[in-house]
Amino acid sequence: MNKKKIIxxxxxxxxxxxxxxxxxxxxxxxxxxxxxxxxxxxxxIFTVYYLSALITDMFPILVFQIIFGxxxxxxxxxxxxxxxxxxxxxxxxxxxxxxxxxxxxxxxFFFYLSVSYIAGMLICTKGTDFSxxxxxxxxxxxxxxxxxxxxxxxxxxSIVAGSQSAYLLMFGxxxxxxLSMLIFDNENIFEKFVLLxxxxxxxxxxxxxxxxxxxxxxxxxxxxxxxxxxxxxAIYLAVLLFIAVAVGTVIADKHDIALDNKEEQG
Amino acid sequence: MLNLIKTDLNIxxxxxxxxxxxxxxxxYALFVSLYxxxxxxxxxxxxxxxPAILSGLNADVELSYFFCKYYPFIVVMPAAFxxxxxxxxxxxxxxxxxxxxxxxxxxKLVAGFLATLxxxxxxxxxxxxxxxxxxxxxxxxxxxxxxxxxxTYFDYATEYFFGNxxxxxxxxxxxxxxxxxxxxxxxxxxxxxxxxxxxIKFKAFMFLPVYLLLYVTDIIGGYTVxxxxxxxxxTAYDSTPNKKFEYYIFLMAVMMIIGVICVxxxxxxxxxxxxxxxxx
Numbered sequence: 243m244n245k246k247k248i249i250x251x252x253x254x255x256x257x258x259x260x261x262x263x264x265x266x267x268x269x270x271x272x273x274x275x276x277x278x279x280x281x282x283x284x285x286x287i288f289t290v291y292y293l294s295a296l297i298t299d300m301f302p303i304l305v306f307q308i309i310f311g312x313x314x315x316x317x318x319x320x321x322x323x324x325x326x327x328x329x330x331x332x333x334x335x336x337x338x339x340x341x342x343x344x345x346x347x348x349x350x351f352f353f354y355l356s357v358s359y360i361a362g363m364l365i366c367t368k369g370t371d372f373s374x375x376x377x378x379x380x381x382x383x384x385x386x387x388x389x390x391x392x393x394x395x396x397x398x399x400s401i402v403a404g405s406q407s408a409y410l411l412m413f414g415x416x417x418x419x420x421l422s423m424l425i426f427d428n429e430n431i432f433e434k435f436v437l438l439x440x441x442x443x444x445x446x447x448x449x450x451x452x453x454x455x456x457x458x459x460x461x462x463x464x465x466x467x468x469x470x471x472x473x474x475x476a477i478y479l480a481v482l483l484f485i486a487v488a489v490g491t492v493i494a495d496k497h498d499i500a501l502d503n504k505e506e507q508g
Numbered sequence: 509m510l511n512l513i514k515t516d517l518n519i520x521x522x523x524x525x526x527x528x529x530x531x532x533x534x535x536y537a538l539f540v541s542l543y544x545x546x547x548x549x550x551x552x553x554x555x556x557x558x559p560a561i562l563s564g565l566n567a568d569v570e571l572s573y574f575f576c577k578y579y580p581f582i583v584v585m586p587a588a589f590x591x592x593x594x595x596x597x598x599x600x601x602x603x604x605x606x607x608x609x610x611x612x613x614x615x616k617l618v619a620g621f622l623a624t625l626x627x628x629x630x631x632x633x634x635x636x637x638x639x640x641x642x643x644x645x646x647x648x649x650x651x652x653x654x655x656x657x658x659x660t661y662f663d664y665a666t667e668y669f670f671g672n673x674x675x676x677x678x679x680x681x682x683x684x685x686x687x688x689x690x691x692x693x694x695x696x697x698x699x700x701x702x703x704x705x706x707x708i709k710f711k712a713f714m715f716l717p718v719y720l721l722l723y724v725t726d727i728i729g730g731y732t733v734x735x736x737x738x739x740x741x742x743t744a745y746d747s748t749p750n751k752k753f754e755y756y757i758f759l760m761a762v763m764m765i766i767g768v769i770c771v772x773x774x775x776x777x778x779x780x781x782x783x784x785x786x787x788x
Contacts, residue, residue, distance in 0.1 A: 259727065262727075290570045290573050291573070293573075293574075294573040294574060294576070294577055294739075297574075297577045298577070298723070298726060301723050305716070305719075305720075308712065308716050308719070309713070311712055312710045312712050316710065320596075400712070405710065405712040406525055406585065406589065406712075407524075407528065409581065409712055409715055410528065410532070410581060410582070410585065413578065413581045414581075417574055417578050420574075421574045424570070
């Protein structure tokens, strides 16, 4: 099954789930709140229940990571010597694969979010309110950058340590990053460690937590006057992605392909 | 057949996946135990929690929410990759030619079930032994913070699975809950192994089936009469109203049946392939 079919099936399944969530919730949304509360991840308080629900709602992101976490790594499995002796410059090859992976990530989130957005506007607002378009684009950028970062890290860790360990490690890290936000339930701690909050990649993908004024959604950043903008998140995730690409280029170039095939071990 | 199962169990227990999953679950269970030992230092015995209640499997422990989110990824570790490894290395042909297809697959499924059962029960039993050693047996408080003998707490506790057993003997109730959890994990492993018996190219795709199944059951739970979120079924001391034990057993049965059906479909496909090769 080729990659285009996989993306199409993923887009269809996840769009249908999102649309069903909207229809069955029975709530009336306006354009902006539909994007933030149904399509984006909106959990206004840092309690255990909401943070674990956040992990559940990261399903589209995690599914993409599971399927594309072997996109670059698969070339290091069976026949790697045959494949790489035909690549003159492994660094250039790696950068091309990263660009392809980013293109797939963008396509996936563009199609799935667009379908969910249009269907949501037609169902929830009866086609009268398309005001959430800017927020949808913001969500798409944040989700794409975050998913691309962790999918790339998955590929890099798989090259180094094999796919089983890499997947466990990366999903564990994402769950731990979400878990670590439990400490911000206390406003005093949030004020003291606001930098830790801003540097947490999972916090950066929740649009509702940014201090860009989304009506009456309660945000600690908004309430305490902390500056946590969408632009900061986008640039921060882009910087992390750039570092991951740099590290990955070195690892992909130096990794020994002749001696082991991690996919056949263990 | 018993020798085949013993051999397969031996093979699975020597794999890295089994070891990693066991270490992770044990680390989690011990962390919870030592965390409560740390925060309850210097408390009077009347303020201490019951040893069997301080478990990583307790729904009132905050970390258990996150363990349940990580669970779909750990449950496949012990056994789901074994068949793919043997198929890639070609060992499956040697073993199948000696054992026969049916015995090969059935012994693998049984060994996978047992190995996963051990991984998800042994750490919590170890934790229970540690708790019983660290904390006094006369401690009776619960994490709900209700008074131990209050009628409200009794009504709350009757919502647990085997609520009456809990009211008679907390230790037996906890042991039953852990064994049920282990059996559920074994069924998930059988489900994964059944799907892995098809020609899956990359081991990483085996993280998808259980995760997808549990996510879909979570989603439909919002629109059914009774809750279907698996987190409230696998954890002990959970008093969510209206939850059905029959649903829990049904889910286990569905996973086992799908696993076995996948294996039998594979056997028929393999038999067809061999007959065409031999030219019958």
